[in-house]
Amino acid sequence: MSTHTLSVLVENKPGVLAHVAALFSRRAFNISSLSVGPTSDARVSRMTIVVDGASTPVDQVHKQLEKLVRVLKVEELAEDDAVERELALIKVRVDPARRAELLDVAAAYRANVVDLGPHTLVLEVVCAPGKLDSLLAQLEPHGTCELVRTGQIAIGRGGGTITDDMSDLGQEAVCA
């Protein structure tokens, strides 16, 4: 695995995503996934960016992101020092003869059935990215007809937080 996970705090302002996207395009950085969402501070959004280290110099991604004026903080999360999760919704074809088998697979991955149709069902699963790939491989013979993934999010393990050494848009703002 040569993927690297970057947690990026950005100002919640128009055009920020465009600046980040323009940077990746301009520098020919390859990213595996990007997810964005609000934080507990309305002024701040958090991006989780997964970079393919084989094709892209992660150190450059880190430094170039830090140069963007609207980027507040960039932190690389080490794989064994972070919780990494991804949510997926998977629509699978159901063959009545293999229904029990399919549900067994879902149960093994703690995937929930969130929609049930006459010929399909929708599974919801939250897991580490590698595990999700393995679930998808298991489902493939049944017939996966549609898949949507949020992209990976991640948070550091232990007591430290991403805002620990931030001053102005600081502690109480982000960690309220």
Add this chain to the structure above:
Amino acid sequence: MQVTGAQALVRSLECQGVDVVFGLPGGAILPAYDPLRSSSLRHVLVRHEQGAGHAAEGYAWATGRVGVCIATSGPGATNLVTALADAYMDSVPIVAITGQVPTAMIGTDAFQESDITGITAPVTKHNELVTEAERIPAAIAEAFHIASTGRPGPVLVDLPKDLLQAQFTWSWPPVMDLPGYRVPGPPDPERIAAAARLLHQARRPVLYVGGGVIKSDSHEPLYALAELARSPVVTTLMARGAFPDSHPLALGMPGMHGMYAAVTALQEADLVVALGARFDDRVTGRLADFAPRAKVVHFDIDPAEIGKNRAADVAVIGDLRVALAGFAEAMRELVASEGPTDTADWVELTAGWRRSFPLRYTQEADGPLKPQHVVERLSALTGGDAVVVAGVGQHQMHAAQHYAFTRPRSWINSGGLGTMGFAVPAAMGAQIGRPGELVVAIDGDGCFQMTAQELATCAIEGLPIKVLIFNNGFLGMVRQWQELFYDERYSEVHLGTAIPDYTKLAEAYGCVGLRCDDAGDVDAVLEKALAVTGVPTVVDFRTHDAEGVFPMVPAGRANDDIVLGPEFTAAEQQAAARREVTSR
């Protein structure tokens, strides 16, 4: 006091200390042009927005202050893009102000609408579409702060028309809201000490001086450092003038068309000290073969430049002016405590290379006029004291090679982006920034025709710039590559020398037009041009069309493969490859 957004914009520029803006009005920016009439700001009405952008760059290069350009929405804004990209590549501090369609119409494909913040995101240090009129003063203050601090660069502020017309209460100074903007703090003294130890121990050091030395005004500590370390100095295309070419430690320009001594000194160095330089491909040649035996010390204000192209053994991040002063001081202490550096053999060897393999060309008395000869005569007649501005191509390289630079901010060109058409508008901006000085644009005929319309602006503004067109009737650098790498199969490079008639064109624009096609007349024509006051002068130098730029490291090759050119014998080329000194 109640002001309109437009008044706030103009006042903000005044409060920033701006004295001149380059622009061209249009629909969306119209409100801003009304308060401009009664402002202390000088507005220079260009003939094309690209000219406004390059003029702002020329002003910034020449003065060190932020250059300002203004354009309307849509095509006005997109015409600035080349200049913004140019300023981004060369770290030139400019602020571009663009009108935008009214807020409610953004996204509707309104007349003259363009997503200029989206378009320019990859070529600006920062940009912002302002969404509240009250933010205009802060947006302008932030733009100047970002453009001029840290690694300088272009910033664009996009102002919707309704915001320019809205009313609000004026206050200054505004509170800047830039929680994510970081300027590196003071350089680490321990790293500076480590750099000084490496330089003190080095036997074959080279100071590789980039544009950062000029931008940070740190040429004086550079002189001190070079002399304390007794180290040869190379100045890149972006740094010509940072170190006087007449200095015994100066080896001139490195790179694809660099001097043999500068290129080879880097190849043979045991220590390369990069000062505000970025290991550009035009300097390194094939990166894997660049300075193969050298340790690297890298000073830069931009942390992302460290290790981007070449790993650094010691990196010092921060303001070069502070860092270089500290570096020179640390060297002074080392020399005092441990004795002088042991570089005498190296200095002698590199100086020997400079003597043995100089820039060489032949100007025959009755032969075709050589561009190098014109540059050398200009250099002699101006004592190396002119502000020289160039476009991009052969003329640019000949100017960078043959003009004997004596001081910083006397050389202005488009280095990173390689923007043809840069010279005339940049010279306009430089002349406005340095009104009492001699500003000479050296331009190619291809370049000149891209932005010649700004001669009208220069004439109306009474700017006495000199434009020396090296008119060889070709896109000369492309022609040279076709000659060398496409077996002389010339494709779409012939422009012809006759159309347009540059002297008539100059006169039509209210300039003095002169022509010179004889080497014997060069001095007289130059003296005539230099004597003109109050209006621009254009000189049509009919230069030799087959003259190439040498030395040359072919693109993608190692710097060891430097070709001295047709003026050198095969024996000399072989001696150069063996690093021999052939001239005492």
